[in-house]
Amino acid sequence: xxxxxxxxxxxxxxxxxxxxxxxxxxxxxxxxxxxxxxxxxxxxxxxxxxxxxxxxxxxxxxxxxxxxxxxxxxxxxxxxxxxxxxxxxxxxxxxxxxxxxxxxxxxxxxxx
Amino acid sequence: xxxxxxxxxxxxxxxxxxxxxxxxxxxxxxxxxxxxxxxxxxxxxxxxxxxxxxxxxxxxxxxxxxxxxxxxxxxxxxxxxxxxxxxxxxxxxxxxxxxxxxxxxxxxxxxxxxxxx
Numbered sequence: 750x751x752x753x754x755x756x757x758x759x760x761x762x763x764x765x766x767x768x769x770x771x772x773x774x775x776x777x778x779x780x781x782x783x784x785x786x787x788x789x790x791x792x793x794x795x796x797x798x799x800x801x802x803x804x805x806x807x808x809x810x811x812x813x814x815x816x817x818x819x820x821x822x823x824x825x826x827x828x829x830x831x832x833x834x835x836x837x838x839x840x841x842x843x844x845x846x847x848x849x850x851x852x853x854x855x856x857x858x859x860x861x
Numbered sequence: 862x863x864x865x866x867x868x869x870x871x872x873x874x875x876x877x878x879x880x881x882x883x884x885x886x887x888x889x890x891x892x893x894x895x896x897x898x899x900x901x902x903x904x905x906x907x908x909x910x911x912x913x914x915x916x917x918x919x920x921x922x923x924x925x926x927x928x929x930x931x932x933x934x935x936x937x938x939x940x941x942x943x944x945x946x947x948x949x950x951x952x953x954x955x956x957x958x959x960x961x962x963x964x965x966x967x968x969x970x971x972x973x974x975x976x977x978x
Contacts, residue, residue, distance in 0.1 A: 792971040795966055848895070848907055849967055851904045853904045853975050
């Protein structure tokens with residue numbers, strides 16, 4: 750079945766460091782891909798999305814490119830801030846199952 | 862962007878009581894709403910999908926008589942945890958999609974933390 754695999758956390762970085770959180774997927778067809786962010790005690794917020802191969806989603810300095818050849822959607826940010834500390838979820842929309850399928854989540858901790 | 866609210870944000874109840882959680886789409890009509898459960902430091906687990914005016918579709922292993930879902934209007938879905946027990950304590954999150962079917966974005970509510978004593 751369709752699935753999403755994320756790198757295990759926690760990821761701990763100093764402020765202004767470069768961030769990469771890896772995400773790969775398995776799916777039939779051409780799923781839409783998403784990154785959601787969850788701050789402590791809150792629900793999920795959509796961070797960015799891409800709906801077809803080679804699309805780049807971007808928001809708030811974060812970017813991810815839909816790579817069909819490597820079935821990946823890695824999240825990157827050039828310079829992280831303390832306020833970016835949160836849990837990041839990679840997800841795909843599975844047309845076959847008609848639902849979002851989430852990765853396990855990656856906790857990011859940024860310290861000053 | 863689209864806003865989804867949940868109420869209450871936090872509830873504490875005694876074992877054996879029932880708890881109702883509301884999920885509202887504030888600025889769009891949600892033909893489909895989803896209910897998730899999240900255990901501490903874990904990912905979201907889809908419990909059920911509800912379409913306005915029809916019965917909810919439950920994921921395998923989710924007891925439909927335990928978790929009653931009603932989606933009576935295009936802006937409101939409710940989840941009732943019946944005869945709650947401590948093992949039902951969890952973070953419940955709803956989401957809403959504003960286009961029937963398709964792959965469009967889901968917007969998430971802020972979540973409801975349920976604690977059953």
